[in-house]
Structures are given as structure tokens and as C-alpha cells.
């Protein structure tokens with residue numbers, strides 16, 4: 001097993017970090033570029049493996065598209081290959097083949113795509129066998145499973161002969177990601193109407209306009225630096241390439257961390273993080289920013305801040321069951337994450353002190369965010385992170401960046 005040990009810093013954490021670009025923004029830009037016939041000029045392409053995989057698969061005419069563990073790549077490419085009538089087998093890691101895709105497949109079939117399941121109904125691997133337009137431009141889809149299905153459908157909507165009227169049913173999770181999709185579509189010239197009270201988005205048939213586009217740094221990646229600053233005794237970190245008015249919903253970390261002891265000041269180059277006083281409890285709804293839940297839970301566990309989490313149901317179908325993974329690994333930090341009876345509400349409490357001579361060893365469950373969220377623990381006590389290479393999915397340079405502020409032993 002490979003592992004790293006993160007040791008507490010010997011001096012003030014002081015760094016300027018150039019984060020890689022957002023994988024979400026990048027994978028949308030790559031799909032839109034493909035829909036213009038690759039006529040856009042994209043800059044600051046993300047180093048995240050999910051985006052490298054997207055680029056490689058868009059450029060390949062091979063019959064099998066293996067997305068590895070990239071959810072957006074799987075969902076966005078399925079819609080893209082379907083609408084462009086490409087015959088492909090879509091597959092990924094064993095975990096990817098446990099992540100549901102039935103709602104997207106049903107929607108694409110309704111529009112005219114021929115798609116078969118190769119193994120289990122509702123899950124990858126899938127076989128795409130062409131597209132024959134059904135003449136239907138109305139579609140209803142549940143909003144509470146994954147917003148990625150909705151983004152995937154929206155991005156192909158302008159290419160449908162009659163456009164698309166998409167109605168989202170029930171609760172809508174990860175809504176900022178849907179808004180990011182619409183804003184990026186608008187940037188590339190697409191006109192649409194979004195009626196959020198009726199949860200209906202109307203996209204007429206039209207063409208994307210090729211343009212140049214610079215992808216912003218990754219706010220999800222920024223969240224680990226917020227946690228580092230919150231936990232370190234003394235710290236000042238500038239994160240480069242982030243904007244105050246971001247398309248990314250994970251910029252909510254600014255507001256969350258203002259309660260947990262990090263002050264943000266936007267500069268011409270990005271955002272400056274400085275320490276400030278933390279509150280003793282936090283109650284946060286993660287419906288709009290599910291990828292921040294692990295960062296915040298670990299940070300609160302270490303700072304002994306009582307945390308109540310809601311809106312975390314989707315965590316069970318991500319790279320791993322993140323609720324289970326958090327529950328297991330937080331125990332090693334002396335904290336307990338329990339579901340409160342009132343349903344879908346979780347409470348995090350420190351229940352015991354872990355002796356200072358114990359070095360917790362954190363299992364990462366093939367989930368980049370488990371490694372990234374637990375690494376900041378090293379600001380307060382030495383911690384082992386198992387299989388550290390998982391970070392490559394979204395933040396390949398993380399360990400190099402961390403080494404610039406503290407000892408990370410291989």
C-alpha cells in the first residue's frame with residue numbers, strides 16, 4: 001500500500017498556490033467546444049484526470065470510451081455521443097458501474113437515442129447504437145439524484161431539431177452546477193429561458209458560437225486550503241486564479257469558512273486567506289455544494305466545532321459512499337457522525353480525545369476528496385493518508401503544493 005504522512009508545520013504556513021482549473025467548468029467547456037466542431041480556443045485546461053480523460057475520449061474514434069471514475073465525463077459524453085449518433089460502449093471503474101445513470105438513459109431514449117445496458121439495468125456499461133429523433137422536445141426528469149444528467153441534457157439541447165423543454169421534478173440538488181452549465185452555454189451564444197419557480201428550462205434549437213474561453217481555478221480544490229488555514233496555528237495563503245463572482249457553487253466555501261475561522265480578501269490575482277476567530281457550532285445545508293461536505297466535516301471535527309449537516313443524500317452515490325467513509329474515518333479522529341432521527345440530518349460531534357502519540361491512518365476509498373479533506377488534519381497532528389495518488393482525479397499537484405508548507409513524508 002502506498003501512503004504519505006503529513007506532519008504539522010514547523011513554522012507559519014505561508015504560500016501562494018496556483019490551483020488547477022475547475023474540472024466542472026473545464027468538462028463543460030470541452031463538450032461545448034466539441035459541439036462547435038472544436039472551433040473554440042480554451043485556455044487553462046484543467047490538469048484533473050477527469051478532464052484529461054474527457055479530452056482523450058473526445059479525440060478518439062475507438063469503440064470503447066472508458067471514463068475511469070469521472071462522473072461528469074461519463075454523463076456528459078453519454079449525451080454527446082448519443083446525440084451525435086456515435087456508436088460507443090461507455091464504461092468505467094467498478095465503482096463507476098455502481099453509480100446510477102438510468103434517468104439520463106431514459107431521457108436520451110425518449111429523445112431518440114438507442115442505448116442498451118451491457119450488464120445491470122440503470123448502470124454502466126452502456127452501448128450507444130445511434131440516434132433517430134423521436135420528434136419529442138418535452139422532457140421531465142427528477143432533480144434530486146444527480147444534476148449531471150440535467151447538465152448533460154442541457155448542453156445537447158440546442159442541437160435537437162426542436163430544442164428542448166426540460167422540467168425538473170421534485171427537489172433539485174447541486175443547482176449551482178445547472179446554473180454553471182447554463183451560464184457557459186450563454187457565453188457561447190445560446191439563448192434559453194429558465195423559469196425556476198416552475199423548474200422548467202426552455203432551450204430553442206440553435207448553434208453554439210465558437211469563442212475563446214479561459215477556465216477559472218477550482219474552488220473545490222481551494223476548499224482544502226481553507227481547511228489548512230483554519231487548522232494551522234499561523235497561516236496566510238493566497239490562492240491564485242479565483243474570482244469573487246465565480247460560476248462555481250463551491251465558492252460557498254468563502255461563507256462557510258467565515259464561520260470556521262478563515263477570512264477571505266479578494267485580490268487582483270485571486271483570494272487571500274487569513275485566520276480569524278471561529279464560531280463554536282455550524283449548521284449547513286450542502287444541497288448546493290455537496291463536494292464541500294467532507295472538507296467541512298473534517299475541519300469541524302479537528303476544531304471541535306459542532307456541525308449539523310443537511311443536503312448530503314447525494315454523497316452516497318459519488319466516488320464512494322462518502323457518508324460511510326466519513327463515519328469510519330472520523331472515528332479515527334475521535335469524532336462521530338450520526339444521522340439524527342428527523343431524517344437526512346447528520347450531526348458531527350467530537351466524542352473522545354485521540355492520544356497525541358497515535359498517528360491516525362486514513363483510508364481513502366478510491367475517493368480523491370477523502371485524501372484531500374483529511375490531509376489538513378496534518379496541520380494539528382501527524383496523519384497518514386493511504387493511497388494518496390487518488391487526488392489525481394481533480395487535483396494532481398496537491399501533494400507538491402502541500403510540501404511547500406509542511407513535511408509530507410512518502
Ligand SMILES: O=C(O)C1=C[C@@H](OP(=O)(O)O)[C@@H](O)[C@H](O)C1
Pocket residue numbers: 023024025072145146147148151173174177290291314
Ligand atoms: O456537474 C458537475 O460538474 C458536478 C456536479 C455534482 O454532482 P451531482 O450533480 O451528481 O451532485 C458534483 O458533485 C460533481 O463533483 C461535479
Ligand SMILES: C=C(OP(=O)(O)O)C(=O)O
Pocket residue numbers: 069070071072073291318319369394
Ligand atoms: C462527485 C465528484 O465527481 P464526479 O461525480 O464527476 O465523479 C467529485 O469530484 O466530488
